[in-house]
Amino acid sequence: MSDWLARAVRHRSFMIGGILTFVLLALAFVSLFWTPNNPYRLNIRMRLKPPSLDYLLGTDAFGRDVVSQLMVGAQNSIVVGVIAVAIGLSLGVSLGLIGAARRGWLEELIMRFSDFTLAFPAVLSAILLTAIFGPGSLNSIVAIGIYNIPVFARLSRAAGNSIWARDFVTASRACGKGAFRITIEHVLPNIVPIIVVQATIQFAIAILAEAALSYLGLGTQPPTPSWGRMLNEAQTHVFTTPSLAIYPGLAIAFSVLGLNLLGDGLRDLIDPKLARQR
Amino acid sequence: MLSVRDLTRHFTLPREGLTAPPRHVYALNGVSFDLAAGRSLGIVGESGCGKSTLARIVMALDKPTAGRVELLGEDIAGLDARQLRARRRHFQMVFQDPYGSLDPRQQVGRIVGEPLDVLEPTSKAERRQRIAEALASVGLRPTDADKYPHEFSGGQRQRIAIARALITRPSLIVADEPVSALDVSVQAQVLNLLQELQDRFGVAYLFISHDLAVVEYVCDEVAVMYLGRIVEQGPTGRVLSRPYHPYTQALLDAVPRAAADARPRKVLQGNVGSQIKVATGCPFADRCPRVEGRCHDSVPPLRVVEEGHLAACHLA
Amino acid sequence: MSLFLAKRFATLIGTLLFTSIVIFIVLEILPGDPALLILGIDAQPGQLEVLRQQLGLNDPAWTRYWHWVGGLLTGDFGISYAYKVPVWELIGERLQLTIPLAFISMALTAFLALVLGVYAAANHNKTGDVAIMATSQVGISIPSFWFAILLILLFAVHLGWVSAGGFPGWGAGLVPALASLILPAISLAIVQAAILARITRSSVLEVMREDFVRTARAKGVSKRAVLWGHVLRNAMIPVITVMGVQFGNLIAGTIVIEQVFTLPGLGRLMFQAINQRDLELIKNVVMLLAVFVVTINFIVDMLYVVIDPRLKVHDV
């Protein structure tokens, strides 16, 4: 364990990713209790102000504090990401494990379903959902979550199959254990590491997708601050106040970068064989 | 104790074309043998001879297409899952690959104790006691129970696997190439251990191997398999010193000897035949150096050539 | 045609059928009354009835579904509710922008990714590799629409080389039309190229560790020649798989990017259709996008057969 920690500390992308992710979580957490200014307060007199001591990154077209909005926007990204990944993870991993345990037509069905869902990128299915149920963050969460299901289903089925082919599973069957017990006791523990890695990467993808949907006006609705919508609003003023279009994008990029690096780092640390090729 | 009768196992291959008839792999084509308590039977053959399929069916991990596997007087192929579970404590398995057969995420104690989970649920204390005994019997320390498999070498892992197989005190252990993944110097340790455990616990081995010398060392009897059939069977010493079947002779001849005698050796031509076709005659006819016309016409039955020694060859 | 492709073709048809059912259920059954959805909750009952008549909503769902699919197959896509013109006309006009945009960005993606990925793999762990990997890590992390805004900031606002958006139409000449597609194509391609470059690199590195690469090197083939002659073709299999998936992402990406650059493409049409609740239009655009994505994946499967001879063994 200490060996693992020592390697983790020395691992560059793991550490950078960890720090960026920590900053993202910390900012979101702090914003629950405190922000420099009220991110919801409209103040036309203070619109499009340059950075100052009161407004560290200036104000937007409605006079709202950019820093405060970014902080609250982090909450939004995290909530969407966590729930969307949780939906995909719980359903996808269950389906994948069932497929690996049962094989045959059930596995085939699950995989064909995954193919089908994968053919619908998150943005497309979110658009479909909003067409019926109207725009909103719940719909975008559901759409991104659904897109995550086949990702996890395929991954856990493939990994599960390779575990099922191992002799220790055969030994376990020879001990009279059924498919369910073997899945819980042997298959799941052995595929947890790669699922964790994938979860961090899907989390990053969810943040990107949510930003795109909010940018289109189909995701998080006003007045809740979200990075994507901040970009949408900023674009109108891109000729006069280009900086407004920079900050939310940087916030997204750093969050996603952090999670990606964290995922890569975890993969290296979990599997030293893969680490050497990177 | 173990009695196998006319065991047959065919697998259906995925169709090759929309109109092509489905094809089959004929893995086992009527295999019969008996194994007495506390004895060892070696199953010898090359890849594709059906020896691993045989092991899986005897372990009730796969169902035969036809035939019976009687263990302690009961046909285990006909049992339902619950009944089978109650019988599983009598037969356990040891695998070839000491790296793949132990779950890397479980501690050795949990691995070794796994058969007890379902087969003989016991109290925690008794369980710990049984695990310690099993580890001790294969020459490991009780404290090794808290370690993980990766902390052990290949030979030690194979000991752990043997301890797992022994913990329910089974009557039969099916060992599928248990030493072929090990280094020579470690292989001997494991072979001696298997012998010693048989003497102590009276367990019977169904010992599957491609290595005739190892089989000669471990087994009382040997059965040579070729394309899903037993072609020769009998007491190890006799079969290996006076083989009747040309295939057994070829196998023996193919073994490189460490003693440096440059003897010219007869090498068998061709590859092991296809498992997809069923031969109308002797399955070995295509490669047999002594083949005759009748070999292509009818399958030679396994018949007694000497007392206790059987061979399936028209010429024997 | 090989059995593999025959199976894939059956899957293609099945997927499209399933897709059409899902779209139909989502858009026509789930909302309860599509007429109400289109007109909004304060519509008059009379208006609703007229619309229901007009859309054939009083027919049973079965009939409506067959009517729709039958129409698709004969090229009849229905009439847009909002624009009062045949859907096909709207789509056809917008495709003139979206299809070139998608293909330009895919070509750009493939070119950048292959060059950078192979270069990085060939210079494994050297400066070039590290730099490409770091850049691609950043490339993966930026949202494409934000990158598009940055491009506008730089090239339209600061440098004034191109306009910030809009499309003059192909009638305005090839050069102005293409010029207006450059920034959108780059912003779509950059993220996908970053992903694909990483995949290319790891795939090439993986193949470079294969035994047959060592064989080739043992023949005296130089590293560079091994890379081109032996590694690349084998490494392409996972790469084109990902390219197939990416094409779907690109198509979805056009919805966002066309919005950023105010381009009159399919994505923007779809976006407008949603705002106008033009279900007839949405239904057909989504179906068309699905057909694109599924067809591309079928083409990818055909490429597999070209690349990997192991898939062509079984002919029908």
Place this chain on the structure above:
Amino acid sequence: MAALLEVEDLHVTLETSRGPADAVRGVSFALERGETLGIVGESGCGKSMTALGLIGLLPERARTRGAVRLDGRDLLTMSEGELCGIRGNRIAMIFQEPMTSLNPVHPVGRQIAEPLMLHRGLNRAAAREEALRLLDRVGIPNPAARIDAYPHQMSGGQRQRVMIAIALSCNPDILLADEPTTALDVTIQGQILDLIRDLVDERGMSLILISHALGVIAENTRRMLVMYGGRVVESGPVGEVFGRMAHPYTRGLFAAIPRLGDGRARDRARPLATITGTVPELADMPPGCAFAPRCDLAVDACRLAQPPLLSIGHDHVAACIRTDHTVGVPA
């Protein structure tokens, strides 16, 4: 006249996750033209790394020290370009895994033709002609039909024959065979070994045959090296080494193999002789003799310094200071 190949104090250091590890630690031997040499040892003894070191195909981050002279020219200091001209041309190699050692997307004929076009400058048609002849020579039935087959359409034994055809194509001076039969069935092993031996005799090639099986070495080579822990612990003519077995490791290895028909079958009173303990990890080799921790004869001096290679008989040496307790003593 100098030997065809001279290996002098070859060291190979690998980068592992646990830091640098010395896989080969000072191996020296000479190979005459037409000579057959066997290298025997267990996993991790450095035999494969020695072979790969000879032709410069070690893993990327491996470092080498010492000298490998082919006709007096040191291969270790050669440029990559010069080495490419030697590999496959003067030194050819066959590997253990016939299933993965051929490129799955090229027909076998093309793979055999490649070195011919590269080293002998043949054009495509001529190279194909030659490939056809080679396929026939290595015993592939109906070569004209098989030349366009892909590797997956062939059995393991046939693929290994193709590998041999590739290795033979340019008439190399030295054939390096690293466990060429380990992955094959027993009856096929015999075929492949016979083929290799015939070809070596026929073309006057030198052979370096690497195996973990003493029997394979005994039957197919005239001189042998026994390796343990990255070093040669015993070397000499095969008959000498098996006849006298000076190093305790050689003796242990020999005694630990069950032998067919040695009359000891089922004699429970006489278990197989074993070597206690396990093969040491590369990263933590003991100082002194690597075998000392497992050796019954080890004394303090064995653990302190690596014993030198001492002469046992004509051309027969062993790295052991306790040979007075082994030579002439029945195993």
